Amino acid sequence: MRIAFFVNAIEGESPLFTTSLLAAAALSRDHEVIYVTPDDFTLRPDGALVVHAKVLPSKKFKKPETFHAALQDESLQRRTIEIGEIDALLLRNDPSLDLAARPWAAHAGILFGRFAAQRGVVVLNDPEALALAQNKLYFESFPDVVRPPALISRNIDEIRHFVESHPKGAILKPLQGSGRRNVFKVNSASKSNLNKVFEAVGVDGYIVAQPYLPEAKAGGIRLFLLNGQPLKHGDTYAALRRMPARGDQQSNICAIGAAAPARITDDILALAERVRPKLVADGVFLVGLDIVGDKLLEVNVFSPGGLWNMRELYGVDFSNPIIRAVENKVAAQAVSKEGIDNRMLATL
Template sequence: MRIAFFVNSIELEEPYFTTTALALAALDRGHKICYLTPGDFVLRPDDSLMVRALTLPGSKYKKAETFHAVLQSKDAAIETIDARDIDVLFLRSDPSLDADDRPWAAHVGAIFGRLAAERGVIVLNDPGGLAMAQNKLYFQGFPAAVRPTTLISKSIEEIRAFIGEHQQGVILKPLQGSGGKNVFKIASQDDANLNQIFEAVSGEGYLIAQAYLSEAKAGDIRLFLMNGRPLSRDGTYAAFRRVPASGEVRSNMHAAGTAAAVEITPDILAVAEMVRPKLIEDGMFLVGLDIVGDKILEINVFTPGGLPDIAALCGVDFAVDVIAALETKVAIRKANGNNISNRALATL
């Protein structure tokens, strides 16, 4: 089969990205791959949807660094492909990375993903579901029991009052954003930096204020869900703890966070079970839950990362399981045609 990976840009891709691990697993299983970016779709006058795809030689690569070097080199060629010749379009772009400098690009994956799905391409995660998840307000649609106490506002007075109600402090972050950008911990409503932080973050739009969870000092747990259920193999879960650097609120890996092995308990699985129905309803094939205690801080449905870290910690390459799941979906589509909607097929 042919898998197209939709990313923000080729230049931003890195050897340690989960997308790289998925591409390597696909090549290792004998599949064709290509990369697309927001400017690569073409809708022609005859209503055919074409993509200008960056294709790589169909060889196997022993190291992610070797694959990445070829991806960035002249050995990778641009080929114009009819979307109908793509089996799976894997949407792996982060809209927030384009929101400021390229706002036109932020929603391209969901927009053209819908067109591709109409032409029989399996698009994951479902573009209709992703369109509803363009910012963190999507998280408010999940059961209240799994969410920290949260205020969403652009009013400094509302935020100050909310902080005053939480003695352990509050986390402030923008409604639109990812990767730990502009995330701050406010200890009290009298914090001398509150006004400055508010001005900096509110310039990006609405703010989220979340009650600080003391368990977050040890970091959060990134747990992958596939087809709505925790991804696991032989009793090992696709999960790891993201440990923040000393003095750092954020546990994001690019913010100097480190990966550590973690035990997945029945309580954590219960949290995942509570969000499963909505993830299935929205066609979310591959998702990353960021869990602290019995709460979920965020649900990453666009570019959940960490599979290479898990492989290094646990010795299990879950990228293989993801590609195997895609093979199953392609077989189901071929057997049933378009009788199964893209959203339903996404989590079968």
């Protein structure tokens, strides 16, 4: 089986990225692995779609650093491959990383992923689902009961009123974006304070305001869902608690937080069950749910990370069951006489 991993840029990949672990797991299961970036698609006049892909050597890598060194090798073979010769395309880019410097690249995966799916390639997550989730408005389509109330606006008077109505504080963040860039906790709606935050966050467009949840001091939980169900191995869930640094309300591990084991309660599983129908209907194969207290704060559908932290915390590698699920989808597509709709196949 040939699996393609679509990323923002190969030089931007890290040994401990979830994408790297998935690619190494695919190689260990004797699949061919190729990497594709926004620069690598060509749609020819005859309608043929090809990729100019970087092909990984067919070998098993015991250490993530060794795999990463092979990926970064400038002498690594590049091949032009017709899209129909790819069995599965995993869209693992983060559009927000490209929006400022090269906006044309931000949605290349979605656009060409649609063409790939039309040609029988299994594309995960489904491109139409990713198109829906290009910004945090997607989050507002989930049931009210699972998420905190939010205001989305560029009107500073509306935002000031929202902050004033939440005495425990509010979180302001850009509607478009990921990570902790331009995310602020605001305790006061004083003119000078709010004006500065409004200016910083508003440079990215619309602003999302949410009430600050005091439970965030204890960290938030990221729980992975696969095919709409919590991913687990035995009794161990693919989940972690992301602990904020002292004096900081953020818990983004890549920025400042630390990973700790997470206890998955019945309430958390019930929350996951409430969002499952929409995720399945949208064709979301792999997703990371960020949960604080009894509320969902983020739905990460583009490139959810954390598998390496879970491997370190629990001694469990969740990469293999994810690749097995991809194998099952490719097999189902292969035996279907008329082909299965990609959105349905994504969570089959």
